[in-house]
Amino acid sequence: MSSYHHGDLRRAVLDRALEVVAEQGPAALSLRAIAADLGVSHTAPRHHFGSNTGLLTAIAIEGFEILRERLAQLRDQRAPFLELGVAYVEFASAHPAHFAVMFQPTLLDPTDATLEQAADATFAELRAGVEAIAPGSSTQDAAAVVTAAWSLMHGLATLELTGNLERSQIRRLLGLTDIADIARRAGSLLGASSRSAPSS
Amino acid sequence: MSSYHHGDLRRAVLDRALEVVAEQGPAALSLRAIAADLGVSHTAPRHHFGSNTGLLTAIAIEGFEILRERLAQLRDQRAPFLELGVAYVEFASAHPAHFAVMFQPTLLDPTDATLEQAADATFAELRAGVEAIAPGSSTQDAAAVVTAAWSLMHGLATLELTGNLERSQIRRLLGLTDIADIARRAGSLLGASSRSAPSS
DNA sequence: CTTCGATCTTTACAGTGGCAACTTACCGAT
DNA sequence: ATCGGTAAGTTGCCACTGTAAAGATCGAAG
Numbered sequence: 001m002s003s004y005h006h007g008d009l010r011r012a013v014l015d016r017a018l019e020v021v022a023e024q025g026p027a028a029l030s031l032r033a034i035a036a037d038l039g040v041s042h043t044a045p046r047h048h049f050g051s052n053t054g055l056l057t058a059i060a061i062e063g064f065e066i067l068r069e070r071l072a073q074l075r076d077q078r079a080p081f082l083e084l085g086v087a088y089v090e091f092a093s094a095h096p097a098h099f100a101v102m103f104q105p106t107l108l109d110p111t112d113a114t115l116e117q118a119a120d121a122t123f124a125e126l127r128a129g130v131e132a133i134a135p136g137s138s139t140q141d142a143a144a145v146v147t148a149a150w151s152l153m154h155g156l157a158t159l160e161l162t163g164n165l166e167r168s169q170i171r172r173l174l175g176l177t178d179i180a181d182i183a184r185r186a187g188s189l190l191g192a193s194s195r196s197a198p199s200s
Numbered sequence: 201m202s203s204y205h206h207g208d209l210r211r212a213v214l215d216r217a218l219e220v221v222a223e224q225g226p227a228a229l230s231l232r233a234i235a236a237d238l239g240v241s242h243t244a245p246r247h248h249f250g251s252n253t254g255l256l257t258a259i260a261i262e263g264f265e266i267l268r269e270r271l272a273q274l275r276d277q278r279a280p281f282l283e284l285g286v287a288y289v290e291f292a293s294a295h296p297a298h299f300a301v302m303f304q305p306t307l308l309d310p311t312d313a314t315l316e317q318a319a320d321a322t323f324a325e326l327r328a329g330v331e332a333i334a335p336g337s338s339t340q341d342a343a344a345v346v347t348a349a350w351s352l353m354h355g356l357a358t359l360e361l362t363g364n365l366e367r368s369q370i371r372r373l374l375g376l377t378d379i380a381d382i383a384r385r386a387g388s389l390l391g392a393s394s395r396s397a398p399s400s
Numbered sequence: 401c402t403t404c405g406a407t408c409t410t411t412a413c414a415g416t417g418g419c420a421a422c423t424t425a426c427c428g429a430t
Numbered sequence: 431a432t433c434g435g436t437a438a439g440t441t442g443c444c445a446c447t448g449t450a451a452a453g454a455t456c457g458a459a460g
Contacts, residue, residue, distance in 0.1 A: 044438075123368050140373065144385050148389045150355070152352040155351035155353065156347070
């Protein structure tokens with residue numbers, strides 16, 4: 001009875017895949033290599049994820065859910081808008097593999113309904129956060145703010161994860177080591193002008 | 201004399217690779233498939249690029265050079281700082297395959313000296329643009345501005361290229377179709393506050 | 401005309417993903 | 431208690447890809 005059934009192979013494959021993606025990027029992911037690491041046959045993961053893109057899609061779904069829960073939590077706490085952005089960057093820093101996969105549609109299964117639903121739910125949470133900060137502003141002004149804020153935080157997270165923030169020595173120039181502090185500093189540059197221009 | 205030598209196989213492979221990357225992402229790139237498309241043997245590209253990552257590295261180098269030239273051009277024209285950001289986004293939009301590869305170190309050859317040099321030269325151009333806009337501000341203030349600006353433009357370009365700007369319907373809410381206009385609108389939110397806080 | 405280097409081809413091998421058929425374990429209904 | 435269905439896992443196979451070494455072809459310099 002030793003181990004025909006693994007117990008929780010699905011979770012084990014996911015965890016190992018997250019390690020590989022975080023260390024070597026999504027392109028280096030190999031179902032066979034993962035199966036070998038876990039000591040199961042090379043087609044065992046197929047039962048849970050179908051294919052290579054199926055595994056990546058599952059990671060993306062999990063990422064969207066983690067992020068959405070965190071954003072919803074902040075919204076319940078009536079947290080300031082800036083903290084949503086900070087949480088976005090912190091999520092990317094804490095879950096680099098998830099983040100690296102979530103926004104790369106070429107790696108994912110476009111027909112997966114669960115993925116679409118998870119992504120939409122997360123976007124809805126972001127929009128709700130914007131509603132809270134600028135209830136009186138016009139639709140276009142609000143859209144401009146969310147575009148700028150989302151772009152800034154997404155870009156910061158991306159540059160950090162790809163090592164480009166480090167290589168460009170920005171961290172040293174800023175004198176900040178914590179990525180959340182950097183996010184607050186950069187984000188506050190946006191907040192100053194967005195607060196000063198409610199147009200209603 | 202028909203065709204033992206291709207003429208300019210290197211350029212042909214690069215162009216075909218750019219098409220594939222733009223349409224299906226870097227992971228879908230196959231040296232053999234490209235060779236087949238061009239009607240040469242499957243190892244011919246290897247002679248020019250060495251390996252798969254060698255090809256991607258060559259694309260990244262080309263991308264850094266195109267971007268650097270454009271930034272240098274704007275600097276010669278004493279263009280406003282915002283236009284550097286707009287040019288950054290326009291570059292990503294015009295050369296999606298280059299952009300998709302340039303900032304993904306896991307896909308590139310880290311030992312390539314030419315790549316490192318091309319990237320450093322481009323970063324230097326960006327820093328020079330910041331010097332021009334805020335000569336009197338402190339080092340940390342300038343670093344904060346460049347972090348926010350770079351992050352914003354990089355994030356906007358990334359979200360646009362991955363289709364996430366489209367899916368989140370931000371374009372429609374903004375009422376802007378041209379990505380450069382979106383970049384100006386979003387970037388101007390930053391500019392307003394950065395101009396108002398010279399600290400010298 | 402010869403030689404040489406760059407370019408391209410041929411041939412070969414290992415790794416990977418995906419598919420089909422089969423085996424083993426679990427679980428609920430009878 | 432067992433019987434049958436389903437989930438989980440295995441083995442074997444094929445097609446495709448990357449990598450490598452050695453040979454063939456061309457252009458050009460001498």
